[in-house]
Structure formats: C-alpha cells, structure tokens
Amino acid sequence: MINLKRVKRYPLSKRDSKVSIDVQVTPDKKNIIKNIPDVLAGKNFKEVVKRIISARKNRKPVIFMFGAHIIKCGLSRIVVDLIKKNIITSLSTNGASIIHDFELAYFGKTSEDVAVQLKNGKFGMAYETGKYLNEAVKEGAERNLGLGETIGNMIYNRKFKFYKDSIFANTYNLKIPLTVHVGIGTDIIYQHPECDGASWGKTSYNDFIKLTDIITKLEGGVVLNFGSAVILPEVFLKSLNLARNLGHKIKNFTACNFDMNYQYRAAENIVSRPTGGNGFYFIGHHEIMLPLLYHSLLTFL
Secondary structure, eight states: OOOGGGOOOOOGGGSOOSOOGGGOOOOOSSOGGGGSOSSHHHHHHHHHHHHHHHHHHTTOOEEEEEOTHHHHTTOHHHHHHHHHTTOOOEEEEEHHHHHHHHHHHHHSOOOOOHHHHHHTTOTTOOHHHHHHHHHHHHHHHHTTOOHHHHHHHHHHHHTOTTGGGOHHHHHHHHTOOEEEEOOTTSSGGGGSTTOOHHHHHHHHHHHHHHHHHHHTTOTTOEEEEESOSSHHHHHHHHHHHHHHHTTOOOOOOEEEEEESSOOHHHIIIIIITTTTSOOEEEESOHHHHHHHHHHHHHTTO
C-alpha cells in the first residue's frame, strides 16, 4: 500500500499561480466594464472595446456586419445609436435584414411562424413586403444605386409609422454606408410577381464594390460580425482579397466575430485567415452580447 506520509510537498508561496487576488472585480454600478474580470474571454472582450475606441479616436473605420437576427432580437435602436455616436462607420448585412427592417418600419411587427405558413404555401407571401421592396429595388437599379441605399431611401422618404427605428432609414439619413449582399432564392422576396432578379443582382453587386472600397481603408480599423454565419464571411473575404489585389496594404486591423454558436466560415474568413489568426471570437446570444458591447463602449465616451 502507498504511504501518504511520504508525499513531497512545498510551500504555497513557492508555487507559480495563474490567478491572483488582483483579478477579482469590485462591483461597480456606474462603469460596466469594471465588472468584467481581466481573465480569458473577459480580457479579450475588454481588448476589443479598447481597439474600437482607439480606432475611432484615430479616425479609422469600424465596420459592423450583421445578420437579420440583430433586428429580430430587438437591437435596432442600439445599432442606430452606435451610428449616431460615430462609433460604427459603415454597415453590411444580408437580404433577410431588408425584410425585417422594412416590416418593422411599415407595420411594427415581423417574423412569421414559418412552420405554420409553410403548410399552405403562404410563407413569405405578405403583399406589402413583396410589392414595396421589389418595386424599390427596380427603381434603385434604374438609378444605379446600391441595395442598402435603395431600401434606406424608400423607408426614409415614405415616412412609415416606425421609420425612425429603421437601421436602413437612419443610415440613409445620416449618409452612412450600408451594403446588402443577397443570395438569389434565399429570401422570401423572390417569390413575388414584382421581383426582377436583374435589379437585385445589380444593386447588390454595386454594394459589393462599395464594400470593397470601404475595406481599402481598413488598415488600423475594426471589423465586427454579429451573426452572419455564411454570406458576410464569404463576401468580406472576397472584398478584402480584391482590395489587396488592387495594391492596398491592409494588414493591421482587428476582426471580431460574435455568435451564439461556433461557425466555421466566420471563424476562418473573419477571425483567422485575414488576420493571421489574431482575431477574436465570442460565443453568446446577440440580445446579451450587443447590449454588453454597447454599454462597455459608452464608458469610454
């Protein structure tokens, strides 16, 4: 039998320890970031906040890319306030965001029960959504506009009941670039008789060129991706590559992904490949993570 009296021990003071009393946070009601420990993801989160603030102080861009769940999770007003506070300098999103932003601005409600509507072929068949958006896009294509500007123009100038809460209307009014990158057939909008595929393709392609132009100035800036698992990671990588191909030096920037799950394309195309693996990835629900980021940024303003 082993004899525990023979084990070799040492004084605690002689041991290297990874955590000290200094990392324990003192609750602070006024400064939310002081409640986040300087450990692991907390340390990384605080670093991202500092880099965003530093980028804006040095007049470098902060690109906010997002999926439609940012709107569906009730975060539009937070995004709009970050724009108004000059923290977000441009935005990029997918086709679904157009639909939810429009429906909220027009009707004050969005997000149907897909399972119920799908049974009888009514999924995505709301008349106003199909008519207003498709007709606006055809007009935008005729004027050679980008898709984001097209939708923002329509919502802002029609002054729908809740237009002041629209991300698209606010970016249009404030002249902040918002690019939209669609996949034909992925959204309900393409089921309607007013739809013209060429118009969607033209306006979205114009936005791809616009995003690439924005990325040419990304050196020293920040890219945030909230919840786009496929479309925006792929579009971002191509825009970045095109900008570099054209001779623009874009090496030192911060890339950060926020999502409720680990997403392969976001991890590779946003966080790892463009930055050499020095980006940041935070896993958490948007309705928690974006308000946390928002209030953390406010402590520096």
